[in-house]
Amino acid sequence: MLSDRPRWWWTAAAVPAGALPALAFPAPSLWWFTYVALVPGMLLLRTAPSGRRAALEGWLGGAGFILAVHHWLLSSLGVFLLPLAALLGVLWIPYGLLVRRLLGGVPGAGRAGAALVLVPAGWLLSELTRSWQGLGGPWGLLGASQWQVPPALRLASVGGVWLLSLLIVALNCAVALLISAPPARFPAAAGVTGCALLTGVVWLWVPGPTVSGELRVAVVQVGPAGITQSVEERFATGERLTRQLAGQRLDLVVWGESSVGSDLSARPDLARRLAELSARVGAPLLVNVDARRTAAETRGAPGIYKSAVLVGPLGPTGDRYDKMRLVPFGEYVPARSVLGWATSAGKAAGEDRRPGTAPVLMDLPAAAHGAGVRIGPLVCFETAFPDMSRHLTREGAALLVDQSSTATFQDSWAPAQHASLGALRAAENGRPVVHATLTGISEVHGPSGERIGAPLPGSASAAAVYDVPLAGGSTFYTRFGDWPVAAALTALAGYCAxxxxxxxxxGRFRKPAPGPTARPARTARG
Known part of the structure; x- marks a missing residue:
């Protein structure tokens, strides 16, 4: 241990060391850098002179990671992002303690082997905890950085994004062992080889999705003007772009999030215009309504909802999905009575949106495509939650559709990060994903996670048509879910026990045994 290292310098270095993995995510997309991005932080933590210092540096490293991956939130949250990063950084304390305990000093083969299992589990623990919606949701999961790597996407079909995170941390741990602990080189090399063999076995023996059909799906993206246009102007732009699709034999047209600013039951003129559009292009429209609804319309729960609504030639079909998982501070303020001041410190929601209560599957008209195709709608950052896409797939969705808007963060890394999530959800479930946004980036991913066609960049105001392959069957992940999570937590629990x-x-936790009772000294007899 480098117990004499300068305290302030090494402790401060934990923040930039923790931020390094952000370069692997879009927009930089240095996916290969993920395999070594954690190494500087691990080398720092393993030399911490005490558990208290390891906990502190783990905390600071986690805060640095949150700040780097979510830096684009500064425009919305302002200075509130700093205490939020400090709060979430606490989740990396167990990881920091595990790195020091298992990688510190001169680990033998046994301790090094344990590190390759338990250190990734410690990292995953932080990802799982912050994936709770109230803490911001699973944005910036380490495995999501591999969205454009075909072997990694095939692994995602087996164990989801969680398996990718575990393997990435294991590789970083192996590299750190190779650099710092010569006696542990054998298990470190075995760890690297094991990850490579697992990837190869999955690639060779796990079948990819079998294409069973095709849908012609159009995406309508209002473009940059959608940021400044009024609600009526935004609707008119979507209307104009949709008219251009007439005659292209479409199965579905998808508009982005908040593309309609009034509830259609309160604005029959808008419903009529959408129905006319559907008749003109020969396909139903999936629009997104961001509007207030009355108590009568919501069975006693009035408020503002974000809803995916399917509209056919005769008007709304009755299929509506209300967004269930809302963005903290962006769409509601948690514990508003306590944290309501955030509305003055940044661009937090002035009024809470109301969440939906259940996922919904929508049937496309049989005349458009043949029978049996159902779509599973999601709204905005719900694509970050692996369980939502998996549930829709298990219920019968053949196509996953995400309606999104990152207009508030248009010139940041956020649109590219959000669009990349579609590749993970597609690969996990063997179902294509259409990511349609109001202002870009819109793109489509096939059932293996591969990109279909060219994305619509944030500078585009356009409508694009995609031939989307459909696939049958079920992936290992869809069938068995988050088994890597269960395995990792079991390993951690066993280690702690x-x-x-x-x-x-x-005897560390035993009370000290009482000392022997003093006996009176015997006096000598004369």
Whole structure:
């Protein structure tokens, strides 16, 4: 241990070391950098002179990671992003302690082997905890950086994004061992080889999706003007772009999030215009309504909803999905009575949106495509949650559609990061994903996660048509879910139990035994 290292310099270095993995995500998209991006932080943590220092540096590294991956939120949250990063950084304390314990000093083969399993589990623990919607959701999961790597996407079909995160941290751990601990080179090399073999076996033996049909889907993207246009002007732009699609034999037309600013039951003129558009292009329209609804329309829960609504030639079909997982501060303020001041410190929601209560599947008209195709709608950052896409797939969705708007963060890394999530959700479930946005980036991914056609960049105001392959069957991940999570948590629980039992056996937690009772000294008899 480098117990004499300068305290302030090394502690401060934890922040930039923790931020390094952000370069692997879009927009830089240096996906290969992920395999070594954690190494500087691991080398720092393993030399921490005490557990307290390792906890502090793990915390600071986690805060640095959150700041780097979410830096584009500064325009919305302002200075509130700093305490938020500090709060979430606490989740990396167990990871920091595990790195110091298992990689510190001169680890033997046994400890190095344990590190290759337990250090990734410690990282995954932080990802799982912050994936709760109230803490911002699963944005910036380490495995999501591999969205454009075909072997990684095939692995995602087996264990989801969680398996990718575990393997990436294991590779970084192996590299750190190779650099810092010569006696542990054998298990480190074995770890690298094991990751490579697993990837190869999955690639060779896990079948890819079998294409079973095709849909012609059009995406209508209002473009940059959607940021400044009024609600009526935005609708008119979408209307104009949709008219240009007439005669292209479409199965579905998708508009972006908040493309309609009034509830269609309150504005029959808008419903009529949409129905006329549907008749003109010969396909239903999936629009997104961001509007207030009355108590009568919502069965006693009035408020503002974000809803995917399917409209056919005769008007709204009755299929409506209300967004269930809302963006903290962006669409509602958690504990508003306490944190309501955030509305003055940044661009937090002035009024809470109301969440939906259940996922919805929508049937496309049989005349458009043949029978049996159902779509599973999601709204905005709901594509970040692996469980939502998996649930829709298990219920029968053949196509996943995400309606999004990152207009507030248009000139940042956010649109590219958001669009990339479609590749992970597609590969996990073997279902194509259409990511349609109001202002870009819109793109489509096939059932293996591959990109279909050219994306619509943020500078485009256009309508594009995509031939989307459909696939049948079910992936291992869709069938068995988050088994890597269960395995990692079980390993961590076993380690903690073994450590606790060892401490008890060693007497660390026992009360000290009372000393021998003093006996009165015998007096010599004369």
């Amino acid at each position: 073994a450590r606790g039992a060892g401490a008890l056996r060693g």
